Amino acid sequence: MTEVLKRSLKHGWSYDAQPHVYEYDETASDEFGFARLWSGGMSTVLQSREGIVHVAVIVEGSAEVMVDGSNVQIETGQIILLDGDCELHAHSPKPWARYGWFFRNSILRGREYRPLLGEPRSITRESLLAMTSVANTSLDANRAGVKPSIHTRIAMEHLAAAAAYDHSARLRTDPVHRDGLFLAAQSLISERFRDPALTVEVLSRDLAVSASSLHRAYQPMGTSPRREIERHRVAESLRRLALDVGTGAPPMVDIAAESGFTSVVTMRRSLTRAGHRSPRGY
Structure with missing residues (x-):
């Protein structure tokens, strides 16, 4: 458990308390990385990292994120882009399953995406599976010693951008x-x-x-x-x-x-x- 929490610090997250249950898999460099996790209730603090954009997708459960003092609720089937320059706290009193990505000097910091930062958006199942499939393939390859390439980063950034920017998405959470x-x-x-x-x-x-x-x-x-x-x-x-x-x-x-x-x-x-x-x- 302690080693898992140390590894998660690569993404800039520290933990106010040790989660009750924690399964975690990640790959990260200084420029980008992503993780898959599920856990019991947890409370985390994001260490400010200049030039970083964080992306979180909630597969199951929910969480409350405080962005520079304002509370935002993220529900099942939603994506959120977070500015790493901001003070960020996340709290989930119940179990949740999610994916997280971070990108340094990302296209997601561009002018067209700035209005989306800190705003939860519904994500279609198709977008969810596209993002998680690339992440899971890379995580499987990472266990075999193959690090994700710059092409993986570019693909993930554009998939995240498309998912967050899809104005047609409605809250169509998969019943399961x-x-x-x-x-x-x-x-x-x-x-x-x-x-x-x-x-x-x-x-x-x-x-x-x-x-x-x-x-x-x-x-x-x-x-x-x-x-x-x-x-x-x-x-x-x-x-x-x-x-x-x-x-x-x-x-x-x-x-x-x-x-x-x-x-x-x-x-x-x-x-x-x-x-x-x-x-x-x-």
Whole structure:
């Protein structure tokens, strides 16, 4: 958790209090960067950075942003451009899922975009998926050691500009996000991933939605219900394996079962898929 918060400081955000739940993925340079995150309630302060424009898109949840002393409410399905020269605070008492970008010396500081700074705007699902698809592809490449290029920056700036400047956009929030389905599913996964019986089908049934609606809720966040269940189980197995090194470790079958895997073979495959050593390496 502490390392995650340190990484987020690259974007200029510091935290008044540690968020209750925090999933964070980012790539950043001095000139631009972007991040995908979801968390419980949180309160943040933006460190003033001259020449920077911040862009935030709320996929689920809401937040209150104070821009130079004036409060602005950002809701699900909205985008906001923020001037990094201003004093900015953000507060969300409830869980939320969002994307954030920052650009130095951006076209978004141009005269035609200045009236949009600090004003939440509705964003169409098409614009949302265009922006998040580019971000998710770059975040996946970043994990493989490939940094985003200047062409990625240009694409992201123009997508953000088009989304914020679309006067035809109405508040047409996707029902799955309006109802908070992604965050509800994430909460259920975090509570029950240790149960090997938890599958996407069980998750859909317990949330009283179809599997297609559940996958639709995960699409903008660049992941899927199955991947999130596996990610939690992998993290738990790694935690158990690290704790048990040299301490009379329990059998691998016990670690696998208590992490939510149906077998050691399944755990080994999941660890390998996530880029970690097999259990034999611990």
